[in-house]
Amino acid sequence: MFQFQTCPFCCKVRATLDYYGISYDIVEVNSVFKTQIKWSNYRKVPILMCDGQINDSSVIISLIESYLHDTSQPLDLLKSFYPGLESKDNRGKTVWEFQNKYFIMFQDHISDKRTSKERRTWGEALQAFRYFSEVGEWEKNFSTPERLFIIYVGALVMFGISKMLKKRHNLKPDVRESLYDAAREWKRAIVYGVLNSIEGCQAFKDMLENTKIGPWYYRTKKAVQNHQGANPLNKKS
Structure with missing residues (x-):
């Protein structure tokens, strides 16, 4: 009660x-x-x-x-x-x-299964940082090498964190x-x-x-x- x-x-x-x-x-x-x-x-x-x-x-x-x-x-x-x-x-x-x-x-749920949805997640992470670059006008604030580094490294980090959180919080496959x-x-x-x-x-x-x-x-x-x-x-x- x-x-x-x-x-x-x-x-x-x-x-x-x-x-x-x-x-x-x-x-x-x-x-x-x-x-x-x-x-x-x-x-x-x-x-x-x-x-x-x-x-x-x-x-x-x-x-x-x-x-x-x-x-x-x-x-x-x-x-x-x-x-x-x-x-x-x-x-x-x-x-x-x-x-x-x-x-x-x-509860934590560990799974080693890799699916096409996870590969799609990488593409979406990359798309997200490209979007951030566009709306943040990064091309005006960073050199081309710096901007590309932020986009690809940032997307990689986001992809890794998303997989970790998916396991930690036992989210659905999609x-x-x-x-x-x-x-x-x-x-x-x-x-x-x-x-x-x-x-x-x-x-x-x-x-x-x-x-x-x-x-x-x-x-x-x-x-x-x-x-x-x-x-x-x-x-x-």
Whole structure:
């Protein structure tokens, strides 16, 4: 059971929990005085309590996705992948930054298979650096030998890093499929959550009248309310 410290505008995490059918208790936090979280040195919502404190909506969503991908991973281990860094801004106000908050963490999976998709990745890495050269006008800033060195060495490094990250995060053979999967889940959880928080406002009604997002929104709302993401591991098999 999770305990979720939230305010009326923290709908991204709530939508994620509802979609996956995860039980939780809500503690509504006064958004002005925040007396409900005075015990915490982290003074923002949402906060999710489960075997300790989990801060930041993006961290919470990424951690949930990581855990649901492989429930054998201990939550304490997953939480260690999202360390919070506390600092002061130029006005002396405390600010927090969380490493890896937009990333889902997978167990390492080592594979020596080489496919045409990996060879395509090299071509794409090279194309990316040629694009960087074009938009950055490198021909105006570097000599031809320097520009070519940066393009080919940079592409080689990018290619090597991409293979390492693919193994580390257990991505699909075609990494685009992993990207598409992540985009679909984030669209459901984040876009829907933001819109759900303003459903009763005039801005929401105006949006329905002036865009075609209404059918998608209500389909997603039905999916969330019916917990259609419950037991996602069983659905993958």
